[in-house]
Amino acid sequence: MSPTTRVVAILAMAAFASTSAFRILDPAIPQLSQEFNVTTGHAGDVVMWFALAYGIAQFFYGPIGDRYGKFRVLTLATLASCLGSLVVALAPTFEIVLLGRFLSGATSAAIVPLALAWIGDHVPYEKRQATLARFILGNIIGITAGLWIGGFFTDLTGWRGGLFFLAGLYVVVGLTLITQRHRVVEAPPSFERIQFVAPIKEVFRSKWARVVLLAVFIEGGLVFGSVAYVPAYLQYTYDITPTLAGIVTGLFAGGALLYVFNASWLIRLLGERLLSSSGGWILALSYLLYLYGPSWHWALAAGVFCGLGYYFLHAVLQTRATQMVEHVRATGVSMFACFMFLGQAVGIVLGSEIVDYFGLRTLLGISVIALPILGLWFSHRLGRHERQQQNEATIS
Numbered sequence: 001m002s003p004t005t006r007v008v009a010i011l012a013m014a015a016f017a018s019t020s021a022f023r024i025l026d027p028a029i030p031q032l033s034q035e036f037n038v039t040t041g042h043a044g045d046v047v048m049w050f051a052l053a054y055g056i057a058q059f060f061y062g063p064i065g066d067r068y069g070k071f072r073v074l075t076l077a078t079l080a081s082c083l084g085s086l087v088v089a090l091a092p093t094f095e096i097v098l099l100g101r102f103l104s105g106a107t108s109a110a111i112v113p114l115a116l117a118w119i120g121d122h123v124p125y126e127k128r129q130a131t132l133a134r135f136i137l138g139n140i141i142g143i144t145a146g147l148w149i150g151g152f153f154t155d156l157t158g159w160r161g162g163l164f165f166l167a168g169l170y171v172v173v174g175l176t177l178i179t180q181r182h183r184v185v186e187a188p189p190s191f192e193r194i195q196f197v198a199p200i201k202e203v204f205r206s207k208w209a210r211v212v213l214l215a216v217f218i219e220g221g222l223v224f225g226s227v228a229y230v231p232a233y234l235q236y237t238y239d240i241t242p243t244l245a246g247i248v249t250g251l252f253a254g255g256a257l258l259y260v261f262n263a264s265w266l267i268r269l270l271g272e273r274l275l276s277s278s279g280g281w282i283l284a285l286s287y288l289l290y291l292y293g294p295s296w297h298w299a300l301a302a303g304v305f306c307g308l309g310y311y312f313l314h315a316v317l318q319t320r321a322t323q324m325v326e327h328v329r330a331t332g333v334s335m336f337a338c339f340m341f342l343g344q345a346v347g348i349v350l351g352s353e354i355v356d357y358f359g360l361r362t363l364l365g366i367s368v369i370a371l372p373i374l375g376l377w378f379s380h381r382l383g384r385h386e387r388q389q390q391n392e393a394t395i396s
Helices: 003-023 026-035 045-068 070-089 094-108 111-122 125-156 159-179 197-205 207-227 230-238 242-249 252-292 298-321 326-358 360-395
Strands: none
Touching: 003 045, 003 070, 003 094, 003 111, 003 125, 003 159, 026 045, 026 125, 026 159, 045 070, 045 094, 045 111, 045 197, 045 326, 070 094, 070 111, 070 159, 111 125, 111 326, 125 159, 125 252, 125 298, 197 207, 197 326, 207 252, 207 298, 207 326, 207 360, 230 242, 230 252, 230 298, 230 360, 242 298, 252 298, 252 360, 298 326, 298 360, 326 360
């Protein structure tokens, strides 16, 4: 195993911890509501405060990573993430729980974007998408594992046990990252002193960066604005239990893993343009199966296709994000993460309005139409960008 491959594997472990933290309290919301005498809706704020801090922090971690080193900053952030989990685990009041969740989101926010940027610095572009596919394996497993870990400890020891476990995991992964520091060569600093506004301006000055950020914003809104309501749709349409609806929808992760394990040959066979356009069509197929499947069993395939189609498109966007502004790469990837989370939040808010006024089927139907258009549009813009780069290379 090469040194870079070894570091990427450990970065995937850090990503696993980060994404597990995002979902670890979902199964404990009823217990939080009961213990702290708050409503179920208010107990759900443990998710919102984590996500809010995660998004806000992107405006800081990118410039800090570009100035002081991406690997160094994400390593310190991994260790610091232990503190937020401990604050939640030891919280005497619900307000302290929310404070701990905000701290957890603010520290873990550095891990995935800066890891992506570090990979962009050290892996040639022609090998980068396959490498990123292996890295995001940690993200995908972490999302599912966070729910499982949270549920397991909530049943076994109480919800606080999961947070103690997560704190220990952060320490182990952080110390493991420290052992690899001698193998890591950081890219030269982009600035002589820390700046926050200038690198963000550099990102938005790039027309191509604006295209990528707009695409991931729309993607996040369309995909997750609909996926959030799929379990409810399945329960209302097929009269299945919430547990079964969650399991069926969770097959999204199965489709994502299917992409990851076949990424290398898919990239060679299809190329980025066909991957992104195909992703939109596969996503549309998944929602058609949800809408018109004669029984809930068809939703099993729909869940897999949803995850597969999403990563066909998202993997191209993610890879391009590591390349769109190379001299401030960490800032660029952080803005990518920020727009992705912002798109998800906007999509869920707008989705709730559509569901209330027009119904669940209308919301899923919008995704059927809009997602192929998004894939085709980004594929077209990607082709234009590649031709422009070729022309510039020819002239120079």
